[in-house]
Amino acid sequence: MVVSSQALLRHFGFCRWGPTRWVQLAGPLKLRTGNPVSWTTVRLVTTVTLEPAGRCRWDEPVRIAVRGLAPGQPVTLRASLRDEKGALFRAHARYCADAAGLLALERAPALGGSFAGLEPMGLFWALEPEKPLLRLVKRDVQTPFAVELEVLDGHEPGTQRLLGRAVHERDFLAPGVRREPVRAGRVRATLFLPPEPGPFPGIVDILGAGGGLLEYRASLLAGKGFAVMALAYYNYEDLPKSLENLHLEYFEEAVNYLLNHPQVKGPGVGLLGISKGGELCLSMASFLKGITAAVIINGSVACVGGNLHYKGEILPPVGFNQNRIKMTKDGFVDIVEILNCPLEGPDQKSFIPVERAECPFLFLVGQDDHNWKSEFYANEASKRLQAHGKAKPQVICYPGTGHYIEPPYFPLCPASLHTLVGVPVIWGGEPRAHARAQVDAWQQLQTFFHKHLGGDKGPSCDLLC
Secondary structure, eight states: OBOOHHHHHHHOOOOOOSOEEEEOOSSOOBOBSSSSOBOOOOOOSSEEEEESOSOEETTSOOEEEEESOOTTOEEEEEEEEEOTTOOEEEEEEEEEOOTTSOEETTTSOBOSBSOOBSOTTHHHHTOEESSSSOOOOOOOTTSOEEEEEEEEESSSTTSOOEEEEEEEEEESSOTTOEEEEEEETTEEEEEEEOSSSSOEEEEEEEOOTTOSOOOHHHHHHHTTTOEEEEEOOSSSTTSOSSSSEEEHHHHHHHHHHHHTSTTEEEEEEEEEEETHHHHHHHHHHHHOSSEEEEEEESOOSBOOSSEEEETTEEEOOOOBOGGGOEEOTTSOEEOTTOBOOTTSGGGGGGBOOGGGOOSOEEEEEETTOOSSOHHHHHHHHHHHHHHTTOOOOEEEEETTOOSOOOSTTOOOOOEEEOTTTOSEEEOOOOHHHHHHHHHHHHHHHHHHHHHHHTOSOOOOOOOOO
């Protein structure tokens, strides 16, 4: 049968070791049904080489080279993928082959396009949605993203001839990683376990205010030697439908489930949270037992969006003033100033009592975060901890970095719909700086957890930006 390029993206698989070469086809690609997929034998013209060949994890770099070009030949490389909802994301860059007709992205600077300069992974982190205000999110970690790479002759759009094509699958489950849905008591989660014999250091992973259950960060982190629980906390199955009232007893139940799991070694677990999830992890570390380390990514030091309850205590949400909302020149909302200062007046009651925490902290901060003042919050948490005789936390600040600090190579989302605000807001960040921050932050949090949770040595892979 003759399949469309969209079907090709869904069905292509890689199974060979070593560099894989993909080429322009003389005619439509003819595939036979069954598994594995077969293709017709064709004449090699321009080859696109990917190393490592076959599938790799989303957070791993890939080396891209194009061979068979003329010396100095100008070409355009184009990358595209569709998410599970069919949304299209694209990036492109212009290059020139070297004197031998070779184009190696790890040595050749891009001359323009979605980015410029020496950026070996730029075609991934510079992906932009065809329709604005969309964020690239992996909803099903059991299937890969298929990235189509195309080589086009010349630099002028509209007149370029296709020279070669590759389909590169990037998945979210390392070989042997086990995925276990958790429905225990009130806990709604998914646990990911590494393939090696356990027990493993355990981590509870909590994302932001979007709700539901997203697993992509937990599944990737499990491939690094951790038992990671992706924890839902609202707007999922029978969990609360809003953030109006959250109870730490629910999160305590999740921590205890992880601690009692036979594949998790104690004496405590780690916490990893971003945005609202970071705020919740800060609260968990402050109120709950059994927490050995916590990584807070652009989290608030005050309760936001609703009341937080625990054993008769209530942290009220910090106040806000809609008059402090600003509009950007592009017509988007900027909410960075909307929240009241938790150091003043009645809003002091919203400040999370971090001085009660017994674990070390790592704060990862985007200095251009426009969701809220993450750098200010991290510094105030540090001051409060030290004022009460606790160890100074590690705070790493990233210039030019926005709110969503994701695993490596996820593209920057400059603006999208804010679940709580109800309108599109800007998140901040500059694409290149944000991409570099994500690579470093991913390594930093792994090193931190390996150190404090008693795991094996930290990551040693050489990640490319």
